[in-house]
Amino acid sequence: MEIENKSFHPGDVAYVIIRNPHVQGVANVQQAAVVNHPNRPNELALFMYETYYPLSEEVAIYQTEHEAEVAFQQAFGNTEVEGYDG
Secondary structure (H helix, E strand, O other): OOOOHHHOOOOOEEEEEEEOOOOOOOEEEEEEEEEEOOOOOOOEEEEEOOEEEEOOOOOOEEOOHHHHHHHHHHHHOOOOOOOOOO
C-alpha cells in the first residue's frame, strides 16, 4: 500500500491492521493517532500502545474504521464464522 503523508496530518485518527506480537495468528484493527515523530523532525508517526511507529508503506493504514474492517475481512476472512480458531 502506498502511503502519501499528505493524506495524514498530526492530530488525525487512523486505523491500522496489526498483528499480536505474541500470537502471530491473531490480528485486529486498532485505532492510532497520527503525530509528529518526536525523534525525527518533519516525519509523521503512528502513536498506539504508548509507542511511536514510523508511518511507512509497510503499515496497513486507513483513514476510516470501515476501510480497515473491509481490508481486514479481505485479508483474514470472516472471523465470526463458527469453528474459527484464530
